[in-house]
Structure formats: structure tokens, C-alpha cells
Amino acid sequence: MIRIVIAEDQQMLLSALASLIQLEEDIEVVAQVPDGRQALDAIQTHRPDICLLDIEMPVLNGLDVAEAVKRKQLGCKIMIVTTFSRPGYLQRAMELKVDGYLLKDEPIEFLVDAIRKVHRGQRVISPDLAAFLFEKEENPLSEREREVLQLAAEGKTTDEIAGSLYLTKGTVRNYLSSAIQKLEARSRHQAVKKAMDKGWL
Template sequence: MIRVVIAEDQKMLRGALTSLLKLEDDIEVVAEAADGLAAWDAIMEYQPDVCLLDIEMPSMSGLEIAEKLKQENHLSKVIIVTTFARPGYLQKAIDTQVDGYLLKEEPIDFLIEAIRSVKNGERVLSTDLAAALFLKEVNPLTEREMDVLRLAKKGMTTREIVKALYLTDGTVRNYLSSAIQKLEVTTRQQAIEKAKNKGWI
């Protein structure tokens, strides 16, 4: 029996996935979670064979969970399920060595077979995502510029970012200005949107 934890913040989709997987004789959904922290707790409690994780969830993303599991040498396999074919996300997933990376538009049969394949030690990638790998853009932002944009994305003011990163006001403004220039946009908000859409923050 393949024991699965499903983490998906959209209730209807999570319920549908659970119902469909329960129809399979060799798959058991041991827990469902609506956000990253609940997913982490469920994984620690149930020790599933496969974790089915949405990429964008409140409190912790699917990729952050995958990174933590890798750091702890956890045996659970990870399949990231996403709406986004963003090269930046895909590259992060590959760097984290997740076991599967699937688009939500895939047929349910594809997902079920992916769970079985991943349990058997194989890697699975949606066909459409393979093309995204070849279109991979190099991220022009430095680690610090990404840090500043991530905090700005959370709605922090320049002053709050200064305190959070222990930097001076001028340094934070320089990072923001540099990020805006590199991303070829004109405002902080546009820089956040572009970096987010590319999967860089």
C-alpha cells in the first residue's frame, strides 16, 4: 500500500484528489493539509511514502517542505503539483531533487501512475515542463536583491526591511533600485510581480 499525504490549499481540489486516489486499491491517503505547516506536521506524524504538495501554499511552500525533507534525509518521496510552468520554479524543484513535478492540468490517471512510479524510485515530469527547462532564463538578481523583494512582496515597508535584514536604509534602496533596473521595470511592485512570475522569489 502506498501511503500518501496531500497538501493543497484549495479545498475543492484537495477533496477531489483525495476521493479519486481512494478509489485505487494500492493507494491510501493518510492525511490532508490546507497549508505548509499542517503538511509538515502530517508528514512527520504519518511518515508517508509519497507527499503530494502544491507549490504555493500559506505558511510554507511545497518547495520549502521538499528542501526541509531533503536536509533531514527524510525517506518520503515528493511530487510537486502546480498550475505554473515557470522555469524558475522548475529549476528550484530540480535543484531540490524532488521526485515528481506535475501540472494540475494533467489527467488523474497520469498523477496516479506518477505516484506509483515515484514510489518505485523513478522521477516524473510533466511533458509540458520539459520544454520550460530549455526556455530557462538566467536569474539576474543577487541573493540579497531577492531577499529584499521577498520581504517587499509580503508588504513590508523599506524601514521594516531595514530592520529585518539588519541593513541601512540606503543599502535597501540600492538593492531595490538595482533589482528594478535588472528586471527592466519601473516600480517596486512591477519588480516583485516579474520576479514572482519567473519563479525567482
């Protein structure tokens, strides 16, 4: 029996996905959770064979969960199932050596077959994403610039970002300015959009 955890923040999709997968005689859904933190908790509690992770989830995104699973050596295979084909997301997923990266518009049969392949030790990627593997574009942002932009993306002011990261307002402005220049943007809002479109946030 292949035991899986499903993490997806859209409740209707989560329920539908679990129901369809449960129809398979050799697959058991041991937990369904709506955010990344609960996904990590469920993996540690249930020790599933595979975790299906959306990328854009509250608290921790799917790639952060994947990184934590690898770091903690939890022995759970990771399959990213997402609507986003952004090269930056795919690059990070490949760097984390995730076991599967599938688009949500794949047929359910493709997903079920991919689950079985991953369980056997194979890696699976949606055919439509294969081209992105040859278009590697390095993320120019430093870790601190990424943190500052992420907080800006959440709508935080310079003062609030400074408070969150224990930096001075001047330092925050410098990081924002640097990120804007690197991304060839005209404003922090455009920089946030560009970074998100690339999958760097």
C-alpha cells in the same frame, strides 16, 4: 500500500484530490493539510512514501518544503502538483531533485500512474513542461535581494522590510534598486511581478 500526504491550500481541491486518490486500492492518504508548515509536520509525523505538494501555499511554499525534506533526510519522495508552469519554479524543483512535477490540469489517471512510477523510483514530469528544461534562465537575484523583494511582494514598506531583516532603510533601498536594475524593471512593483512570473520568488 503507498502512503501519501497531500498539501494544497484550496480546500475544495484538497478534498477532491484526496477522495479520488483514496479510490485506488494500493494508495492511502494519511494526511491532508492546507499549508507548507503543516505539510512538513505531517511528513515528520506520518513518514509517508510520497508527499504531493502545491507550490504556492501559506507559511512555506512547496519548494521550501521539498528543500527541508531533502535537508532533514526524511526519506519522503516529493511530487509537485501545480497550476504554474513558470520556468523558475521548474528549475528550482529540478535542482532539488524532486521526484515528480505535474500540472494540475493533467487527468487524475495520469497523476495516479505518476504516483506509482515515483514510488517505484522513477521521475515523472508533465509532457507540457519538458520544453522548459531546455530554456534554463539563471536567477540574477542574490539571496538578500530575493528576501527584500519577497517582503515587498507581501506589501511591506521600506521601513517594515528594514525592521524584518535588521537592515537600515538605506541598505534596503540599495537592495531594491539593485534588484530593479537586474530585472530591467521600472519600479519595485514591476520587479516583484517579473520575479514572480519567472518563479524566482
